[in-house]
Amino acid sequence: VFNEAPRLQFVFLELVGPDGRPVSLGPPRRQTDSATIVLADVPGPLGPGDYELRWKAAAADGHPTQGTLTFRVLAGVTDSARAPPRTDTLALRDSTTAPVASVDETGFTVNSGPYTFVRWFGYVSLALLSGILFFRMIVIARVRRDPTLDVFGAELEARLRPIARLTALSVLAAMLAHLTAQSAVMQRTMPSAAGSAAALLLEDPWWRGALLAQFAGVAAALAATTTTGWRAGDVMLGLGAVLAAMGPALTGHAAASPNAALAVGLDVVHVLASGAWLGGVLCMGLVAIPRAKRLPGTDRARAAVTLLRSFTPLALSGAGVLALTGLYAAWIHVGSFGALLAGDYGRVLVLKLAVVASMATLGALNWRYFGPRVGEASELLTLRRSTRLELTFGLLVLLVTAILTALPTPVGGP
Numbered sequence: 001v002f003n004e005a006p007r008l009q010f011v012f013l014e015l016v017g018p019d020g021r022p023v024s025l026g027p028p029r030r031q032t033d034s035a036t037i038v039l040a041d042v043p044g045p046l047g048p049g050d051y052e053l054r055w056k057a058a059a060a061d062g063h064p065t066q067g068t069l070t071f072r073v074l075a076g077v078t079d080s081a082r083a084p085p086r087t088d089t090l091a092l093r094d095s096t097t098a099p100v101a102s103v104d105e106t107g108f109t110v111n112s113g114p115y116t117f118v119r120w121f122g123y124v125s126l127a128l129l130s131g132i133l134f135f136r137m138i139v140i141a142r143v144r145r146d147p148t149l150d151v152f153g154a155e156l157e158a159r160l161r162p163i164a165r166l167t168a169l170s171v172l173a174a175m176l177a178h179l180t181a182q183s184a185v186m187q188r189t190m191p192s193a194a195g196s197a198a199a200l201l202l203e204d205p206w207w208r209g210a211l212l213a214q215f216a217g218v219a220a221a222l223a224a225t226t227t228t229g230w231r232a233g234d235v236m237l238g239l240g241a242v243l244a245a246m247g248p249a250l251t252g253h254a255a256a257s258p259n260a261a262l263a264v265g266l267d268v269v270h271v272l273a274s275g276a277w278l279g280g281v282l283c284m285g286l287v288a289i290p291r292a293k294r295l296p297g298t299d300r301a302r303a304a305v306t307l308l309r310s311f312t313p314l315a316l317s318g319a320g321v322l323a324l325t326g327l328y329a330a331w332i333h334v335g336s337f338g339a340l341l342a343g344d345y346g347r348v349l350v351l352k353l354a355v356v357a358s359m360a361t362l363g364a365l366n367w368r369y370f371g372p373r374v375g376e377a378s379e380l381l382t383l384r385r386s387t388r389l390e391l392t393f394g395l396l397v398l399l400v401t402a403i404l405t406a407l408p409t410p411v412g413g414p
């Protein structure tokens with residue numbers, strides 16, 4: 001019995017008999033009434049003696065784990081077990097004799113630097129993709145409603161278009177890098193999957209769904225950058241952002257939790273909301289504020305005030321949705337306050353909350369202090385610096401998140 005539903009494609013079993021020779025087993029299958037119980041048929045009766053069952057498995061989030069289970073078949077019991085049916089079913093139950101270890105402790109692992117970077121890069125790309133969508137729909141739309149700022153708004157729109165194209169391509173690159181990294185981890189830790197780890201991942205419906213959704217999302221986002229109509233572009237970019245955001249949700253802890261549909265749905269919302277806040281800050285810091293600085297005096301003040309007035313509600317709503325959906329995820333993955341400080345997952349989550357709090361403080365400072373003063377050129381410069389700092393904290397939040405999502409959860413186990 002596993003504490004998280006393992007993916008059958010990623011379950012490998014080896015039964016070693018009393019003579020040290022392998023005993024053939026049927027393919028692993030699920031018990032009909034439970035996703036966490038894996039069964040394997042023993043084709044024929046077992047002779048008396050000590051047996052060792054070595055298993056390796058991975059859940060939907062791709063964390064490989066392994067363990068052994070030893071048991072003894074007694075002579076008398078074997079005789080009675082010889083009665084038909086002649087196929088014994090071995091129910092794999094984690095027992096006291098089965099120390100469970102995470103198999104990937106050295107070399108290239110789900111927790112190693114390069115793999116963490118791949119996840120971080122994916123999160124940044126997704127945040128920017130949905131950030132561009134919200135920025136276009138809410139901030140630029142409001143700027144363009146002011147006739148004196150229409151040209152400025154059109155300029156922002158034109159500058160965001162190639163950035164959106166590049167971002168869609170980075171989502172694609174991050175997705176392929178994720179597949180490659182996960183295949184490499186599986187290949188190394190599950191030797192029986194040698195030569196076919198990527199194929200195994202593609203056989204898994206969650207991974208297949210994630211890849212298909214991200215491919216479709218990237219295609220929709222790229223198509224959005226070629227359309228000239230506002231509405232059509234927004235709808236396609238929106239579709240692209242939602243589909244792309246399904247990638248991490250379908251291959252992470254959310255997919256492995258008992259109420260997967262709700263957890264995955266809220267995870268997608270969490271990732272989209274990270275775009276509303278952090279992606280919006282990226283658009284402000286990298287494109288909007290530098291362009292506003294170049295405008296002549298009165299236009300600059302007007303543009304800066306309009307930008308801030310339209311961005312503030314977007315950032316605040318994003319932060320609110322992030323907090324609600326994040327707390328839900330924390331609740332289902334951590335389970336209790338005690339578990340928060342007891343293990344790595346809880347401790348990294350607390351670190352994430354500390355960085356989120358710093359980001360929120362800077363955001364509040366931009367909103368309450370610099371916001372009302374942005375008309376002055378020097379204050380615009382200060383706002384730009386403070387926005388960049390907020391951005392740095394935001395990127396740090398995503399880095400801590402990339403570490404967090406590769407750790408075993410207290411509720412789900414390894």
Ligand code: HEM
Nearest residue numbers: 123248249252253267274278322323326327329330401405
């Ligand atoms: C109160 C604030 C927040 C809380 C409680 C929170 C909590 C969480 C939790 C528990 C997860 C699930 C990790 C897992 O799958 O194991 C998560 C994922 C994530 N969070 Fe947050 N978070 C918060 C704020 C933020 C912010 C401000 C950002 C970005 C700016 C962010 C971005 C993300 C991303 C990108 C994921 C990854 C989703 C995935 O891999 O499926 N979060 N968060």
